[in-house]
Every structure is written in C-alpha cells, then in structure tokens.
Amino acid sequence: MSFPSLLDGPDLHGGAEPATSHLARLGLNLLSGSELIDALDQSDLRGRGGAGFPVGRKWRSLAGRQGPRVVIANGAEGEPLSFKDRLLMQARPHLVLDGAVLAAGAVEADQIVLYIGREHSAAADAMLHALAERPARERGLIRISRAPVAYVSGEETAAVQFVNRGVALPMSVPPRPFEAGVRGRPTMVQNVESLAAAALIARRGGAWYRSSGTLLVTVTGAVARPGVIEIRLGTPVAEVVERAGGRPGSIQALLLGGYFGGWVAADDAWDLPLHPERLRATGHSLGCGVVAPLPVDRCGVAETARIVSYLAGQSAGQCGPCVFGLGAIAETLRRIAIGLSRPDDLARLDRWSAELPGRGACRHPDGGAGLVRSALGVFADDFAHHLARRGCTAARPLTAGVA
Amino acid sequence: MSEPSARRWDGPRGVARVGTSRLSLGVDRIRCDGRGYCAELLPEMIRLDDWGYPIVSSERVPDHLLDHARRAVAACPLLAIRVAEDGRSR
Numbered sequence: 001m002s003f004p005s006l007l008d009g010p011d012l013h014g015g016a017e018p019a020t021s022h023l024a025r026l027g028l029n030l031l032s033g034s035e036l037i038d039a040l041d042q043s044d045l046r047g048r049g050g051a052g053f054p055v056g057r058k059w060r061s062l063a064g065r066q067g068p069r070v071v072i073a074n075g076a077e078g079e080p081l082s083f084k085d086r087l088l089m090q091a092r093p094h095l096v097l098d099g100a101v102l103a104a105g106a107v108e109a110d111q112i113v114l115y116i117g118r119e120h121s122a123a124a125d126a127m128l129h130a131l132a133e134r135p136a137r138e139r140g141l142i143r144i145s146r147a148p149v150a151y152v153s154g155e156e157t158a159a160v161q162f163v164n165r166g167v168a169l170p171m172s173v174p175p176r177p178f179e180a181g182v183r184g185r186p187t188m189v190q191n192v193e194s195l196a197a198a199a200l201i202a203r204r205g206g207a208w209y210r211s212s213g214t215l216l217v218t219v220t221g222a223v224a225r226p227g228v229i230e231i232r233l234g235t236p237v238a239e240v241v242e243r244a245g246g247r248p249g250s251i252q253a254l255l256l257g258g259y260f261g262g263w264v265a266a267d268d269a270w271d272l273p274l275h276p277e278r279l280r281a282t283g284h285s286l287g288c289g290v291v292a293p294l295p296v297d298r299c300g301v302a303e304t305a306r307i308v309s310y311l312a313g314q315s316a317g318q319c320g321p322c323v324f325g326l327g328a329i330a331e332t333l334r335r336i337a338i339g340l341s342r343p344d345d346l347a348r349l350d351r352w353s354a355e356l357p358g359r360g361a362c363r364h365p366d367g368g369a370g371l372v373r374s375a376l377g378v379f380a381d382d383f384a385h386h387l388a389r390r391g392c393t394a395a396r397p398l399t400a401g402v403a
Numbered sequence: 404m405s406e407p408s409a410r411r412w413d414g415p416r417g418v419a420r421v422g423t424s425r426l427s428l429g430v431d432r433i434r435c436d437g438r439g440y441c442a443e444l445l446p447e448m449i450r451l452d453d454w455g456y457p458i459v460s461s462e463r464v465p466d467h468l469l470d471h472a473r474r475a476v477a478a479c480p481l482l483a484i485r486v487a488e489d490g491r492s493r
Contacts, residue, residue, distance in 0.1 A: 171433070172431045172432065318432070319433055320437050321456050324456070325452065325454070352453070359458070361431075
C-alpha cells in the first residue's frame with residue numbers, strides 16, 4: 001500500500017493536517033481493543049522512542065492489569081539531533097491522537113496525557129488545535145503536559161514523575177510505570193511515532209506493517225539537505241544519506257541512533273539496514289532513528305568529547321556512577337581532544353565505560369558509555385594520534401570541535 | 404532455613420559451591436551514596452568503582468553467601484541495597 005504512510009497527505013510545511021482531511025484520507029480505524037493488540041504483535045512494531053521495546057507486548061502488559069490506567073503519549077524529544085517527533089505532531093497531529101485514543105481503548109485507560117517538550121511550541125499548538133477538532137468524549141480523556149527542556153525529560157519514569165509532581169527526573173525501578181505510574185496507576189508511556197504507526201496498523205493490519213511499514217529518521221550532519229525523512233523498514237544507510245544529499249566520499253563515520261547510539265565507520269555503515277531488529281543483530285542500534293554523518297575533516301575524538309560533555313551535563317545528578325563516571329569520562333575525552341592526554345587515559349576510558357552500564361536509575365549512563373565504546377573502536381587511529389600528541393587526521397585545529 | 408552460622412568453608416574459592424539461592428542483589432542507585440559498607444561485608448559479590456560506588460554481581464547469591472548478603476543489606480545506612488528474588492534493579 002501507499003508510501004509514504006506516516007507523512008502522507010498535504011504539504012508538511014503547510015501546517016497541521018485538519019481533521020476533515022485526515023478522515024477523508026485515512027478513514028476510520030478498523031481494528032481496536034484486543035484485535036489491535038494482536039495486530040501489533042503480528043506487525044512486530046518496535047517503540048520508536050529509542051529503546052525499541054515491542055509495542056504489542058507493552059500494550060498487553062497494561063491490558064492485563066487491574067484498576068484505572070493511564071496512557072502518556074511521549075512527545076518530549078530531548079535528543080538534540082532528532083526532529084521526527086515534533087514534525088509528526090506538527091504536521092499529522094490527528095494520527096498521533098488516533099494512536100493515543102486507540103491505546104487508551106485497548107488498555108482500558110481513562111486518561112491520556114500528551115507529554116510534549118516545552119521547546120516544541122509548534123507541535124504543542126498543532127496538537128492543541130487538533131484536540132479541539134476531536135469528539136467531546138475524546139477531549140474529556142486528554143490533557144496536555146509540557147515537559148521541561150532536558151535530555152532526560154523524555155525518559156519514561158521522568159515523564160511519570162513530571163505528571164505526578166512536576167519534577168521530570170527519572171525514578172528508581174521497580175515499580176515500572178506499567179506497574180505503578182501516574183497516581184500509582186498502571187501507566188503506558190509510548191512514543192508519539194509508535195502511536196501514529198499503531199493508528200496506521202489499526203487501518204491496514206499487522207501484516208501490512210511487517211511487509212511495508214515505515215519509520216521516520218532524522219538525517220543531520222554532513223548532508224546537503226538535513227531533515228526528517230520517512231523510509232521503509234530495512235532501507236540501507238547509504239540510500240538514506242543519498243536522499244539527504246550526502247556524498248559518501250566526504251563522510252568518514254556515522255553516528256547511528258543519536259547520542260545514545262554509536263559511531264560506525266562509513267565503509268561499515270552503508271549496507272546496514274535501518275530496521276530495529278536487523279540493525280541490532282549487527283551490533284548497532286536504531287535508537288530514535290538519527291543518522292548523522294561526520295565529514296572527513298572533523299575530528300571524531302573531539303566530536304565524541306563534545307557529545308559526552310553534553311550528556312554528562314544533562315545527567316539528572318541523582319546517581320553517583322552517572323555523575324562521577326560520565327563526568328570523568330567527559331573530562332578525559334576533552335583532555336585527549338586538546339592534546340593533554342595522560343599515558344593510561346585509554347585504559348581508564350575502556351574500564352570506566354565498561355563499568356557504567358546498568359548502574360543508574362535510568363539508562364543515561366548506559367547511553368553515554370556505549371557511545372564512548374564505539375568511538376574507541378571507530379576512531380582508534382585518531383585516539384592514538386592524540387595520545388602521541390601528534391594531533392589527529394582531521395584538518396581542523398584540535399580545539400575547534402570541543403565545547 | 405539454616406541457622407545463621409560462621410562463614411562456612413566450601414573448599415578453595417570457586418570450587419564446591421553447594422548451591423545457589425534464587426536471590427540476587429539490587430541497588431537503588433538514587434538512594435546509594437557510596438558509603439561502601441556493602442563491598443566490605445560482601446567482597447565476593449560487590450566491589451567499588453573509582454568513586455566508591457558499588458559494582459554488584461548480577462549472579463544469584465550462592466547459598467553460602469546468603470547470610471553475608473543479608474548482613475550487607477542490613478548495614479546500608481541508606482537502605483539502598485536489597486537481596487530479593489530478581490532483586491536486580493536499575
């Protein structure tokens with residue numbers, strides 16, 4: 001069936017699609033409730049917020065619980081390189097709302113919170129406007145909550161805590177949100193693109209998604225036309241970079257999956273399929289769908305130092321290993337990048353990044369550590385040059401890329 | 404339940420483990436302040452990182468270490484560590 005699917009319809013830059021156009025184009029949902037959950041299982045749709053959890057299984061885990069339930073539609077896109085969630089909310093708000101309402105119906109939730117980043121003004125305006133076009137029984141279920149501008153705001157326990165008491169910081173688990181979330185109720189936190197995909201699966205079925213499903217990726221960095229594009233599941237990296245106007249010869253490596261993802265050397269990246277499971281099988285992560293080529297004249301060590309410094313600064317500051325571990329890794333990377341390395345720096349980076357995963361309330365330290373480990377491999381030659389105080393292969397002055 | 408007893412000798416370390424409980428260790432990372440008592444009381448399963456925060460084995464607690472694990476749990480001034488079925492937390 002049709003391609004694109006999520007971004008099909010009127011001009012993306014012409015503002016939010018009105019309800020009339022949305023309904024004329026897509027019609028009503030055919031599947032709902034347990035039939036829809038079965039279709040989601042069949043579709044093998046994975047969560048598009050970054051973790052890639054199977055959507056059908058998430059809905060099922062909520063559906064089986066007792067008492068009033070809550071759905072949080074997660075549109076807090078804290079990843080600095082990702083723009084797909086805000087574009088989707090901005091341009092196709094009714095698809096997101098369809099998905100949220102279907103989710104609430106399937107898991108028997110009587111409350112939906114649209115959790116939208118405070119910086120995503122256009123997206124929030126579009127959602128609010130779209131909400132006014134919905135039937136009263138839906139409007140009664142839904143409210144909008146604006147997430148603080150921070151990397152961790154979109155983490156699912158942070159979303160729950162913000163709705164509960166206005167503090168968007170991750171919480172220790174258990175209990176997980178599906179056990180006890182908003183006001184202690186079983187709560188489903190689902191990324192807005194996942195909800196939009198579910199709304200299409202409700203119309204076209206699980207088999208359709210499995211064979212012709214799409215996902216949104218943000219292409220940024222060394223390309224002529226950075227932006228959000230919709231691709232079929234499994235599209236190779238090379239095709240995506242080409243569509244965005246990137247020239248393979250000018251690219252040395254790619255950051256896949258965003259700041260929680262990892263670096264891949266360009267020659268190893270071109271054939272990789274942008275598909276959650278198939279990419280995972282190659283040892284890489286689709287994350288939130290960021291594809292960011294690094295040009296040949298930029299220093300991968302300095303770029304990694306900049307990103308990890310950002311992540312260390314974005315730690316919620318609640319867990320020692322994240323505060324001290326990620327902080328020390330960032331500082332060491334900065335020293336190496338500006339030519340002030342110490343002899344055992346690489347060994348320390350290797351040990352610290354191996355010790356970090358699993359040692360925070362959320363996965364913030366895991367994300368930073370994974371990025372560092374990928375950098376140590378992909379930019380091994382550059383690290384060696386920096387440690388030998390010879391500078392790196394990139395033409396720029398060493399300090400240029402360091403925040 | 405066996406009576407709490409002095410540390411049982413199970414032969415050379417790593418050999419002749421008689422059994423493994425269904426219990427594992429979990430740390431509430433937000434509560435944990437890196438006091439380090441746990442690592443002192445259960446060095447077989449807990450060591451400290453460069454800043455004094457615990458690195459905890461994800462293995463199940465062997466029977467012969469259960470008493471020591473419970474002592475480590477009881478000693479934490481912040482009640483940050485627990486031993487439970489699937490006690491692992493993030």
